[in-house]
Amino acid sequence: MTDLKAQIIEQLNLQEVTPESIGDDQPLFSKEGLGLDSIDALELIVLLKQHYNISITNPEEGPKIFQSVRTMAEYITANQTVKA
Amino acid sequence: MAYITGSVVIAEHQVLKNGELLWEQDRNADLNAFLRAAYDQFSGHYPKFHKMDALSKLGWLAAEVLLKDIDNSAFQPEETGLLLSNRSSSLDTDVKYFETVKEFASPALFVYTLPNIVMGEISIRHGFKGENTFFVSERFDAELMSAYATQLLATTPLKRCLCGWVEVMDQQYETAMFLVSNEPTGQPLTAGNLNAIYQIK
Numbered sequence: 001m002t003d004l005k006a007q008i009i010e011q012l013n014l015q016e017v018t019p020e021s022i023g024d025d026q027p028l029f030s031k032e033g034l035g036l037d038s039i040d041a042l043e044l045i046v047l048l049k050q051h052y053n054i055s056i057t058n059p060e061e062g063p064k065i066f067q068s069v070r071t072m073a074e075y076i077t078a079n080q081t082v083k084a
Numbered sequence: 085m086a087y088i089t090g091s092v093v094i095a096e097h098q099v100l101k102n103g104e105l106l107w108e109q110d111r112n113a114d115l116n117a118f119l120r121a122a123y124d125q126f127s128g129h130y131p132k133f134h135k136m137d138a139l140s141k142l143g144w145l146a147a148e149v150l151l152k153d154i155d156n157s158a159f160q161p162e163e164t165g166l167l168l169s170n171r172s173s174s175l176d177t178d179v180k181y182f183e184t185v186k187e188f189a190s191p192a193l194f195v196y197t198l199p200n201i202v203m204g205e206i207s208i209r210h211g212f213k214g215e216n217t218f219f220v221s222e223r224f225d226a227e228l229m230s231a232y233a234t235q236l237l238a239t240t241p242l243k244r245c246l247c248g249w250v251e252v253m254d255q256q257y258e259t260a261m262f263l264v265s266n267e268p269t270g271q272p273l274t275a276g277n278l279n280a281i282y283q284i285k
Binding site: 040046 | 135
């Protein structure tokens with residue numbers, strides 16, 4: 001998950017955040033968490049496509065997938081497994 | 085009668101407030117490095133700054149320096165307006181966005197492909213909800229700026245207005261931002277006085 005955290009930091013240009021400072025289960029979109037916004041959500045979709053060739057076809061899945069780094073990692077793993 | 089109560093000029097890697105040099109950096113630094121250094125010098129603790137395009141960063145920094153030490157709580161959100169202008173609109177970011185379209189269109193760049201977004205970033209930072217307008221013109225039009233701001237202050241609920249010039253294209257940039265109000269302090273708001281400050285660098 002450290003690699004994914006680094007990719008998120010780079011994709012979202014979070015210059016004052018380090019991978020170590022992001023908790024695996026920390027909410028990505030609440031003020032108590034990373035405080036990301038709707039544009040960040042679009043950038044995360046781009047990240048999944050660019051790095052993992054995963055497209056989110058059902059927008060309603062978004063809140064579950066992007067709840068935390070762990071849920072993102074689980075979604076990536078599940079979809080890569082399906083492809084394999 | 086309206087008055088110029090404060091000014092900030094940022095150009096040639098120098099930051100001047102009310103005509104006095106506050107800070108400068110090596111002129112060989114590229115624009116992004118200069119903007120980051122200025123952010124560290126005058127602000128910090130505003131992570132959204134790093135996501136802005138160069139135009140928004142420049143305008144945001146000018147407002148940050150201009151409004152430092154001013155008590156904004158004395159004004160209602162609707163009483164502060166913005167009136168900005170430049171030559172290149174958002175072209176600097178438009179070109180960068182177009183480059184990304186060839187592979188993955190960048191949502192983060194797309195949201196900055198309008199010049200007036202800089203006024204949104206300043207408004208979010210300081211809680212302004214007053215009227216705002218952005219003009220695109222070949223050069224800084226002090227006549228228009230002084231007349232329009234004077235009219236706004238005389239005929240709308242605005243009690244003060246940030247106005248001026250915020251220009252970025254590639255590595256070329258300059259901003260002259262003024263705080264104008266009905267409060268009888270500072271210089272009278274005239275085209276001549278705006279031009280004199282704009283040309284100070």
